[in-house]
Amino acid sequence: xxxxxxxxxxxxxxxxxxxxxxxxxxxxxxxxxxxxxxxxxxxxxxxxxxxxxxxxxxxxxxxxxxxxxxxxxxxxxxxxxxxxxxxxxxxxxxxxxxxxxxxxxxxxxxxxxxxxxxxxxxxxxxxxxxxxxxxxxxxxxxxxxxxxxxxxxxxxxxxxxxxxxxxxxxxxxxxxxxxxxxxxxxxxxxxxxxxxxxxxxxxxxxxxxxxxxxxxxxxxxxxxx
Amino acid sequence: xxxxxxxxxxxxxxxxxxxxxxxxxxxxxxxxxxxxxxxxxxxxxxxxxxxxxxxxxxxxxxxxxxxxxxxxxxxxxxxxxxxxxxxxxxxxxxxxxxxxxxxxxxxxxxxxxxxxxxxxxxxxxxxxxxxxxxxxxxxxxxxxxxxxxxxxxxxxxxxxxxxxxxxxxxxxxxxxxxxxxxxxxxxxxxxxxxxxxxxxxxxxxxxxxxxxxxxxxxxxxxxxxxxxxxxxxxxxxxxxxxxxxxxxxxxxxxxxxxxxxxxxxxxxxxxxxxxxxxxxxxxxxxxxxxxxxxxxxxxxxxxxxxxxxxxxxxxxxxxxxxxxxxxxxxxxxxxxxxxxxxxxxxxxxxxxxxxxxxxxxxxxxxxxxxx
Numbered sequence: 001x002x003x004x005x006x007x008x009x010x011x012x013x014x015x016x017x018x019x020x021x022x023x024x025x026x027x028x029x030x031x032x033x034x035x036x037x038x039x040x041x042x043x044x045x046x047x048x049x050x051x052x053x054x055x056x057x058x059x060x061x062x063x064x065x066x067x068x069x070x071x072x073x074x075x076x077x078x079x080x081x082x083x084x085x086x087x088x089x090x091x092x093x094x095x096x097x098x099x100x101x102x103x104x105x106x107x108x109x110x111x112x113x114x115x116x117x118x119x120x121x122x123x124x125x126x127x128x129x130x131x132x133x134x135x136x137x138x139x140x141x142x143x144x145x146x147x148x149x150x151x152x153x154x155x156x157x158x159x160x161x162x163x164x165x166x167x168x169x170x171x172x173x174x175x176x177x178x179x180x181x182x183x184x185x186x187x188x189x190x191x192x193x194x195x196x197x198x199x200x201x202x203x204x205x206x207x208x209x210x211x212x213x214x215x216x217x218x219x220x221x222x223x224x225x
Numbered sequence: 226x227x228x229x230x231x232x233x234x235x236x237x238x239x240x241x242x243x244x245x246x247x248x249x250x251x252x253x254x255x256x257x258x259x260x261x262x263x264x265x266x267x268x269x270x271x272x273x274x275x276x277x278x279x280x281x282x283x284x285x286x287x288x289x290x291x292x293x294x295x296x297x298x299x300x301x302x303x304x305x306x307x308x309x310x311x312x313x314x315x316x317x318x319x320x321x322x323x324x325x326x327x328x329x330x331x332x333x334x335x336x337x338x339x340x341x342x343x344x345x346x347x348x349x350x351x352x353x354x355x356x357x358x359x360x361x362x363x364x365x366x367x368x369x370x371x372x373x374x375x376x377x378x379x380x381x382x383x384x385x386x387x388x389x390x391x392x393x394x395x396x397x398x399x400x401x402x403x404x405x406x407x408x409x410x411x412x413x414x415x416x417x418x419x420x421x422x423x424x425x426x427x428x429x430x431x432x433x434x435x436x437x438x439x440x441x442x443x444x445x446x447x448x449x450x451x452x453x454x455x456x457x458x459x460x461x462x463x464x465x466x467x468x469x470x471x472x473x474x475x476x477x478x479x480x481x482x483x484x485x486x487x488x489x490x491x492x493x494x495x496x497x498x499x500x501x502x503x504x505x506x507x508x509x510x511x512x513x514x515x516x517x518x519x520x521x522x523x524x525x526x527x528x529x530x531x532x533x534x535x536x537x538x539x540x541x542x543x544x545x546x547x548x549x550x551x552x553x554x555x556x557x558x559x560x561x562x563x564x565x566x567x568x569x570x571x572x573x574x575x576x577x578x579x580x581x582x583x584x585x586x587x588x589x590x591x592x593x594x595x596x
Contacts (some may be wrong), residue, residue, distance in 0.1 A: 050242060053245060054242070087252075087255070088326070090251075090255055091248055091252050091255060092250040092251075093255060094251040094255060095247045095248065095251045097253065098250070098268055099247070101266060101267060101268075102267045102268060102269045104266065105266055105267035105269075106269070108436045109436060110434065111435025112434050112439065113432075113433045114434075116433040116434065117429070117433045117434075120378070120379070120433070121379065131537070175270075188368075221594065
C-alpha cells in the first residue's frame with residue numbers, strides 16, 4: 001500500500017511544472033511563444049493539483065470502506081457491501097475501465113499525431129533537398145555546357161562566312177550533348193540515392209510499428225477485463 | 226423551485242470536476258447497458274460536453290426564453306446521435322443519482338424535488354423540439370462516397386451522394402460520421418451549390434492525429450458510406466446586398482467560399498467577386514484548376530492564388546492578409562472569410578482597420594485545433 005505513495009514522490013509535482021524553464025531557441029529560428037508556454041504550464045499545474053487532491057480523497061474513501069469491511073467481518077454479519085455500496089463500487093470499476101479506455105485512445109491518437117507530423121516534416125525535407133539538388137545540377141550542367149561551347153568555338157581557325165553557321169551549330173550541339181550527359185548522370189545518382197533512403201526509411205518505420213504494436217499488445221492483455 | 230438553492234448545490238457538486246460526469250455515465254451504463262452504444266469509445270470529450278451543457282442550463286435556469294432556445298437546439302442536435310424520447314427518463318434517473326452521490330450529506334428531499342422538476346422542464350423542451358424536427362427531416366442522411374480524390378499530400382476532395390436528397394443553403398456545413406470512427410462527428414462545409422443530382426462536395430484536410438479526417442482522407446473512403454447530419458451554419462450569401470464581394474479562403478476554407486461563388490453565379494445579376502485562394506505552398510492550392518475554369522466562364526469572377534512559403538511560385542507571395550490588403554481597397558465590399566481560426570481573426574481585424582464595416586464581414590471559423 002505504501003509503495004504506491006513512495007512511487008508518487010518521484011513523479012512530476014506541481015512545483016516541478018511551476019519552476020520548469022527551457023533554453024531559448026537560437027536567433028532566427030522558430031520557437032514557441034514563451035507566454036503561451038507559461039500559460040499552458042500553469043494550466044498543467046492547476047490540473048495536477050486537482051488530480052492529486054482527487055486522488056487523496058479517493059484514497060481516504062478506500063480506506064474508510066476498508067475499515068468498514070473489516071469492521072463488518074469482525075462483528076460477524078458477513079455482509080461486505082450493502083446494495084448501495086455495491087452499486088457505487090460497480091460505478092467505480094466501470095469508471096476506471098472507461099478512464100483506461102480513454103487513455104488508450106489518447107495514446108493512440110498522440111502516436112498517430114507524432115507519426116504523421118514526422119512524415120510531413122520528413123517529406124518537406126526531402127522535397128526541398130531534391131529542389132536544391134535539381135537547381136545545383138542545372139547550374140552545373142549549364143556552366144559545363146557553356147565551357148564546351150566556348151571551347152568548340154575557339155578551337156580551329158575556320159574559313160569565315162561559310163563555316164560560321166556550321167561552327168555555331170557545332171557549338172550548340174556540344175552544349176546540348178554535355179548538358180544532357182551531366183544532367184542524366186546526376187539524375188541517375190540522385191534517384192538511386194533517394195530510393196536507398198526511402199527503403200531505409202520504410203525499414204525503420206516497419207521496425208518501429210512492430211515494436212509499438214508489440215508493446216500495445218502487451219499492455220492490452222494486461223488491461224483486459 | 227428554489228433557483229438559488231439549485232445553483233448553490235450545483236456549484237458545490239461541480240467542484241468534483243470530471244468525477245461527476247464519469248460517475249453519471251457509469252451509473253447510466255450499468256443500469257441501461259443499451260445506451261452505451263450511443264457514445265464513442267473515448268468518453269473524454271463527451272464528459273466535457275455534459276458538464277458544459279449542465280453548467281449553461283443551471284446558469285440560465287431562471288431565464289426560460291434563452292434557455293429554451295439552447296435546449297431546443299440541443300434536442301434537435303441529439304437526433305443524429307440516436308437519442309429517443311424514452312432515453313430522457315433513464316438519463317434523468319442517473320443524473321439525480323449522480324447529484325445525490327456528490328451532494329452527500331447535504332442532499333435533501335427538497336433538493337431532489339427541485340432537480341427533478343428542473344430536469345423535467347429541460348427534457349420536455351428537448352423532446353418537443355426533436356419531435357417537431359422529426360416532421361421536417363430525417364435525423365441523419367446516409368451518404369455514399371462516389372469518389373475520394375487525393376488533391377495534395379494532406380487534402381482530399383470527396384463527392385458524396387446523400388439519401389434522401391439533402392436541401393441546404395450554399396455555405397452551410399454538415400456533421401459527418403465515418404463508419405471507421407463510430408460516434409465521432411465533425412463538421413465539414415459543403416463545397417458546392419445544390420446540384421441536379423443532389424451530390425455534395427467536401428474538402429477534407431488531414432489533421433495530424435485527427436481521428437475523423439484520417440478516416441475520410443484514407444483511400445478506404447471511396448465506395449463506402451458516411452452519415453451526414455442536418456445542414457447548419459450562417460456563412461451564406463447576403464443576396465439583398467449589391468456590393469462587390471471579397472472572398473478570402475485559407476486552405477480548405479475554400480470549400481464554403483466555392484459554394485458561395487457557385488451561388489453567386491446562379492443569381493440573375495452577378496456582382497463582382499474577388500476570390501483569394503491562399504496556401505502555404507503551391508501544392509496547397511489543391512483546387513486551382515476548377516477555380517480557373519470558373520473564372521474563365523464568368524467575367525465577374527477574379528481568382529487570385531497566393532502562397533506564403535514557396536519561393537518557386539510564380540504568382541502572389543506573402544501572408545494571406547498581406548496579399549489581400551495590398552491588392553485593393555475593400556471597404557466597399559462584402560467580405561467572406563474562411564479558414565483556420567488565427568487567419569480568420571487576423572484577416573477580419575485587418576479589414577476592419579482598413580474601413581470595412583464589421584457587419585459586412587462574414588466569417589467561418591474552422592477551429593482546426595480539435596483533432
